[in-house]
Amino acid sequence: MGLTPNKRLRRFALTALSRLLSALGLLVVLVTATPLVSWYGRLLAGRQYNSKGEVLIVLGGSRLERDIIGQDTYWRAVYALRAYREGGISEIVLSGADVSANMADFLTFQGVPQNLIKVESRSRTTRENALEVHRLLAEDPRTKVLLTSDYHMFRASRAFRRAGLDVRPWPIPDAEKRASRWPYRWWVFLDESVETVKVGYYFLRGWL
Numbered sequence: 001m002g003l004t005p006n007k008r009l010r011r012f013a014l015t016a017l018s019r020l021l022s023a024l025g026l027l028v029v030l031v032t033a034t035p036l037v038s039w040y041g042r043l044l045a046g047r048q049y050n051s052k053g054e055v056l057i058v059l060g061g062s063r064l065e066r067d068i069i070g071q072d073t074y075w076r077a078v079y080a081l082r083a084y085r086e087g088g089i090s091e092i093v094l095s096g097a098d099v100s101a102n103m104a105d106f107l108t109f110q111g112v113p114q115n116l117i118k119v120e121s122r123s124r125t126t127r128e129n130a131l132e133v134h135r136l137l138a139e140d141p142r143t144k145v146l147l148t149s150d151y152h153m154f155r156a157s158r159a160f161r162r163a164g165l166d167v168r169p170w171p172i173p174d175a176e177k178r179a180s181r182w183p184y185r186w187w188v189f190l191d192e193s194v195e196t197v198k199v200g201y202y203f204l205r206g207w208l
Helices: 005-033 036-045 071-086 100-109 126-137 150-162 174-179 182-205
Strands: 055-059 063-065 091-095 117-120 144-149 168-172
Touching: 036 150, 036 174, 036 182, 055 071, 055 126, 055 150, 071 091, 071 100, 071 144, 071 168, 071 174, 091 100, 091 126, 100 117, 117 126, 126 150, 126 182, 144 150, 150 168, 150 174, 150 182, 174 182
Parallel strands: 055 091, 055 144, 091 117, 144 168
Antiparallel strands: none
């Protein structure tokens, strides 16, 4: 005698639940006990150039609250400062509506001359970063370096080139450093997952 519809439904639900739990368990192992997130971060970072260039374009990231920058924004500003101190930078363009002014405050406090800093405070997305910075620098013949987090570079560099601005990518080791400590790997995994969705969206819109 065959199974009743209720029993078949129950068996299907238990099988689906078992497979889901197995997949989640495998994901937990991959994220916490393997170099998966570090490998994927390096893949998104792509080829890494050094910071040598005349114009340094720095993209803003998160903020904790009003006038307080988030961790990724902080490290981008720190690496911008290091690049300036290495020499050769004649202008720093800070792009991002919510955080560019705060990054400028940080850099000037650390000794970067205010006249070397240009703040672009209109853009709220990576595509808008690209369009607004292109508007500022389209006719500028100087070598341009794009600085952002490693996991963000794939989308950012392609969005800038799509907007018509040739840039040298300089991904900073944001995800790579965080992923070196296993308690932070899930945060990196979530950042990379969200970034992957955004890459797909930008691709469908023709922005890459």
